[in-house]
Amino acid sequence: MKSNNDLLKIMSLAQKAGADEVEVLSSTFKSFDTKIENNELHLSSFSSGAQVGIRMIKDKRLGFVTTNSLEKNIIGKLIQEGLEIAKNSPSDKFLRLPEPKKTKPVKNLYDPETEKLNIKYAISKTQQMLKKIKKIDKRISVDGGGLEIGISRDRIVNSRGINLSEDDSILIYSIMGFGIDGENVGSFQFAYDAVTSKKDVNIEKVVDEAAKKILNALGAKPLNKTFKGPVLLTPEAVISLILSPIISSVNSDNVQRGISYFKRKLGKRVAPDFLNIIDDGTKPGKIGSSSFDREGMPHKKIHLIKDGILKTFLYNTYTAGKAKKQSTGSATGGPTSIPRIGTTNIYIKPGKRDRKQIIKGIDEGLIVTRFSGNLDIITGDFSGVVKGGFYVKNGSIEFPVTGVMIAGNSYAAIKNITEISKNSKEIITTSTPDILIDNISITAS
Amino acid sequence: MIELVENLELVNKLRNIVKNHKGWLELRYQRRAIKSFLVKKGRIDSSTASFKQGVGVRVLKNGTWGFASTGNLDKSEILKTIKQAVTSAELTGSKKNKRRVTLHKTNLSRGVFTPEVNNYLEFIPVSEKINFLLKSEEYMRKLSKDIISTTCKYTEIIDYKIIISSDGADLIIYDSKPEINFVAVVGKNGTSSVSNKACGLTGGWDDLFSRVNPEEWAEEFVKKESDLNKAKHVDGGTYDVILAPDLVGLLAHEAIGHTVEADFVLAGSVAKHLLNKKVASSLVTLIDTGESLFKPHAGGELLVDDEGVKTKPVYIIKNGILKSYLHNRQSAKVFNVEPTGNARAYNYSNEPIIRMRNTCIAPGKSKLKNMIASIDNGFFLTGGGSGQADSNAEFMFGVDEIYQIKKGKLGKLFKGATISGQAFNVLKSITAVSDDFKWDLGSGYCGKGQMAKVDAGGPYVKCKMTIGGR
Numbered sequence: 061m062k063s064n065n066d067l068l069k070i071m072s073l074a075q076k077a078g079a080d081e082v083e084v085l086s087s088t089f090k091s092f093d094t095k096i097e098n099n100e101l102h103l104s105s106f107s108s109g110a111q112v113g114i115r116m117i118k119d120k121r122l123g124f125v126t127t128n129s130l131e132k133n134i135i136g137k138l139i140q141e142g143l144e145i146a147k148n149s150p151s152d153k154f155l156r157l158p159e160p161k162k163t164k165p166v167k168n169l170y171d172p173e174t175e176k177l178n179i180k181y182a183i184s185k186t187q188q189m190l191k192k193i194k195k196i197d198k199r200i201s202v203d204g205g206g207l208e209i210g211i212s213r214d215r216i217v218n219s220r221g222i223n224l225s226e227d228d229s230i231l232i233y234s235i236m237g238f239g240i241d242g243e244n245v246g247s248f249q250f251a252y253d254a255v256t257s258k259k260d261v262n263i264e265k266v267v268d269e270a271a272k273k274i275l276n277a278l279g280a281k282p283l284n285k286t287f288k289g290p291v292l293l294t295p296e297a298v299i300s301l302i303l304s305p306i307i308s309s310v311n312s313d314n315v316q317r318g319i320s321y322f323k324r325k326l327g328k329r330v331a332p333d334f335l336n337i338i339d340d341g342t343k344p345g346k347i348g349s350s351s352f353d354r355e356g357m358p359h360k361k362i363h364l365i366k367d368g369i370l371k372t373f374l375y376n377t378y379t380a381g382k383a384k385k386q387s388t389g390s391a392t393g394g395p396t397s398i399p400r401i402g403t404t405n406i407y408i409k410p411g412k413r414d415r416k417q418i419i420k421g422i423d424e425g426l427i428v429t430r431f432s433g434n435l436d437i438i439t440g441d442f443s444g445v446v447k448g449g450f451y452v453k454n455g456s457i458e459f460p461v462t463g464v465m466i467a468g469n470s471y472a473a474i475k476n477i478t479e480i481s482k483n484s485k486e487i488i489t490t491s492t493p494d495i496l497i498d499n500i501s502i503t504a505s
Numbered sequence: 506m507i508e509l510v511e512n513l514e515l516v517n518k519l520r521n522i523v524k525n526h527k528g529w530l531e532l533r534y535q536r537r538a539i540k541s542f543l544v545k546k547g548r549i550d551s552s553t554a555s556f557k558q559g560v561g562v563r564v565l566k567n568g569t570w571g572f573a574s575t576g577n578l579d580k581s582e583i584l585k586t587i588k589q590a591v592t593s594a595e596l597t598g599s600k601k602n603k604r605r606v607t608l609h610k611t612n613l614s615r616g617v618f619t620p621e622v623n624n625y626l627e628f629i630p631v632s633e634k635i636n637f638l639l640k641s642e643e644y645m646r647k648l649s650k651d652i653i654s655t656t657c658k659y660t661e662i663i664d665y666k667i668i669i670s671s672d673g674a675d676l677i678i679y680d681s682k683p684e685i686n687f688v689a690v691v692g693k694n695g696t697s698s699v700s701n702k703a704c705g706l707t708g709g710w711d712d713l714f715s716r717v718n719p720e721e722w723a724e725e726f727v728k729k730e731s732d733l734n735k736a737k738h739v740d741g742g743t744y745d746v747i748l749a750p751d752l753v754g755l756l757a758h759e760a761i762g763h764t765v766e767a768d769f770v771l772a773g774s775v776a777k778h779l780l781n782k783k784v785a786s787s788l789v790t791l792i793d794t795g796e797s798l799f800k801p802h803a804g805g806e807l808l809v810d811d812e813g814v815k816t817k818p819v820y821i822i823k824n825g826i827l828k829s830y831l832h833n834r835q836s837a838k839v840f841n842v843e844p845t846g847n848a849r850a851y852n853y854s855n856e857p858i859i860r861m862r863n864t865c866i867a868p869g870k871s872k873l874k875n876m877i878a879s880i881d882n883g884f885f886l887t888g889g890g891s892g893q894a895d896s897n898a899e900f901m902f903g904v905d906e907i908y909q910i911k912k913g914k915l916g917k918l919f920k921g922a923t924i925s926g927q928a929f930n931v932l933k934s935i936t937a938v939s940d941d942f943k944w945d946l947g948s949g950y951c952g953k954g955q956m957a958k959v960d961a962g963g964p965y966v967k968c969k970m971t972i973g974g975r
Binding site: 094095097098099100101102103104105106107108109110121122123124125126127128129134138141142144145148149150152179180183201202203204238240243245246247248286317318319396397398432433434436438439443444445447462463465467501503 | 542545546547548549551552553554555556557558559570571572573574575576577586589590592593596597604631632635636639653654690696697698699741768769771772773774775778854856890891893895896897899901903921922923925926954973974
């Protein structure tokens with residue numbers, strides 16, 4: 061895929077084969093990556109290629125095909141298969157491709173410096189990470205992680221006139237490991253970061269975070285009591301228990317299928333007035349940003365929850381058509397699948413007091429840094445194990461815990477959030493403070 | 506099978522490249538065709554036909570791996586990719602590298618390998634696959650007015666691989682893995698529950714329907730919801746329980762299997778010090794197998810692994826004693842044992858790493874009926890939800906269906922909860938193993954940096970288990 065003209069050629073192939081509407085998108089990529097295994101740099105690898113996705117609508121019936129092969133006969137055969145699928149599918153009057161809309165380029169998504177990087181850079185950064193974390197404490201065993209440099213060019217055309225392309229660069233680096241102290245093996249911990257520019261790579265940040273988590277998990281003790289009480293969720297746990305149910309509930313597809321908890325809550329209070337959640341795909345230099353979505357619609361800044369009130373759902377072209385609304389630019393996915401709905405960069409506005417002050421106010425409760433369990437996204441019921449948790453008594457952290465389970469309901473917790481912290485943390489496409497919730501079942505095992 | 510002839514030219518091209526390369530080289534061609542259809546509320550929510558092919562190149566130079574891949578099959582492109590892999594090996598290896606990779610010398614497979622397939626998926630028309638889903642979804646949706654949402658999905662993965670290596674692998678693998686996934690949200694008066702059932706196997710269209718009965722699944726969903734509506738939460742605590750084959754499989758795979766993957770053992774997993782030690786009740790024999798033992802068409806069936814090693818059943822635990830880890834050729838050399846055929850790569854663009862195949866506890870001699878009768882106050886657990894386990898064999902699984910056992914009798918349904926514990930402790934607490942057997946991991950995907958199709962299962966077992974309350 062050297063230019064959008066190649067996509068236009070595929071589009072006309074599909075039209076000639078009988079498709080009424082056609083969308084062709086492609087992603088051309090190259091990547092270098094390294095993998096850590098058993099405390100050593102284990103492997104470095106290189107890959108490059110392209111992926112093409114072709115969405116066809118014929119008599120209001122949908123066919124979608126995807127391939128990494130650019131051979132004309134393979135693409136031709138797939139187009140036939142896609143139309144065969146369409147022919148055998150029920151018709152759906154809401155199926156349509158979007159009309160072009162003006163898009164505004166988002167800055168700093170592509171760093172030309174990354175083109176000059178090679179496998180050597182990835183290897184040296186990975187070795188630095190290993191060296192630094194080993195220096196911190198000998199009890200740390202690094203079992204995974206590495207660094208990946210990816211450069212991609214995304215293109216999209218459709219038969220209604222959309223014709224766009226954008227370049228992205230990304231550097232992802234991570235450390236996974238656990239502590240070993242004699243026979244005592246700690247729980248699995250990880251830390252990672254992703255940036256769009258070489259100058260933003262900060263391996264110390266990931267090394268320090270991983271080391272801290274791994275060592276903290278080592279001294280963990282069981283908790284010998286079962287009670288209901290307050291739980292302070294740190295950002296990773298906020299993503300699991302607060303953000304993910306909200307993201308699912310503002311998805312218009314879930315709303316239309318009747319399985320969103322928020323389906324009748326538009327314009328209503330779903331949280332205390334100090335909760336504000338924003339999705340913004342136009343932030344410069346952020347991993348979740350791009351100037352257009354999976355269907356070529358512009359991204360924008362969306363206030364999902366404002367002062368505790370639910371302001372909008374997220375739509376792609378299909379669900380917007382069904383709801384007689386406009387797409388919010390929330391189509392997600394790539395050339396391997398049809399558009400879904402999702403968020404871009406989602407963030408929760410921080411509160412007034414920092415973590416330390418909030419902990420001081422807890423008589424007896426838990427700090428949960430990672431939750432590993434089940435969350436029923438429809439009802440909000442969750443139960444699972446606390447990973448990297450701490451027992452709090454009379455306003456101070458007593459000890460790290462192991463084998464403790466928590467259970468509660470996310471939507472009830474969101475409605476009754478006690479407090480949001482001033483400190484906040486960016487994790488890939490999210491940014492969130494700590495959140496204090498109450499009335500959570502804490503079970504010792 | 507037409508492809509075998511069609512691709513002879515490609516086989517010869519790869520053979521020649523390997524023959525003319527100085528040093529150790531492994532070429533893996535993989536072509537993967539996926540078809541997937543998803544029906545929600547009477548409409549096709551998504552349908553995909555995907556075709557992906559390419560060559561993964563692995564070299565071993567100065568005791569270090571190098572890997573690169575390409576989607577372009579031109580000879581010049583493959584040669585360029587080999588060069589990239591060599592460069593990556595040269596740069597990765599350093600003088601300080603303590604552990605130089607050497608491979609266990611073993612007879613690598615040659616020939617053509619295909620699983621047992623009844624009614625090839627390629628010969629079933631698209632219309633039949635889509636109509637099956639539309640019909641099943643409609644049946645489920647119309648079964649009760651309490652059904653809020655329904656999802657029926659069919660996916661097939663058809664692989665065709667060629668593996669040629671410098672030290673003797675020369676083989677063609679055909680593989681066919683269909684799967685079905687049904688989800689229903691059922692509820693009334695503001696409460697609802699999600700039910701799902703999935704089945705993934707190795708085989709053809711007829712094999713799939715020898716195991717899947719969509720109408721039965723739908724009826725179970727509706728019955729379960731009406732029982733759940735009245736159900737209470739379990740009081741958290743440790744109980745005598747019966748685990749159904751799905752949970753036995755999940756435990757064997759997630760909580761035990763990962764800790765005995767040799768790469769993980771070398772990094773210091775909890776199993777590191779446990780070889781030849783008693784780690785479970787002597788009733789427990791735990792196996793990871795490439796072929797489908799006990800029952801046919803296991804979803805993770807693998808006759809030869811992606812290094813060309815013929816797979817064999819690995820007795821991880823035999824009569825309660827930890828006997829073996831799971832190996833590729835590299836770790837087999839380190840431990841000085843035969844490779845077990847556990848090296849797997851999901852795509853041509855992934856390097857082979859140590860993975861499980863089909864992991865299970867072997868059936869025992871007890872009768873399920875007697876096992877239930879022996880429990881005074883406990884639960885019968887089935888319907889494994891998502892599961893996670895840790896390097897120390899601590900696990901946490903969601904359980905959908907919890908039935909009370911009171912004075913030896915199976916009783917009412919309780920609301921779903923989470924079970925957790927340390928897997929080896931659970932295995933030690935086993936006091937009965939039933940004579941049944943079922944492969945039952947659902948659609949069966951396992952992630953470890955890359956995906957793998959796996960299966961798991963077993964008999965019913967009686968043990969102690971901690972259930973989280975609320």
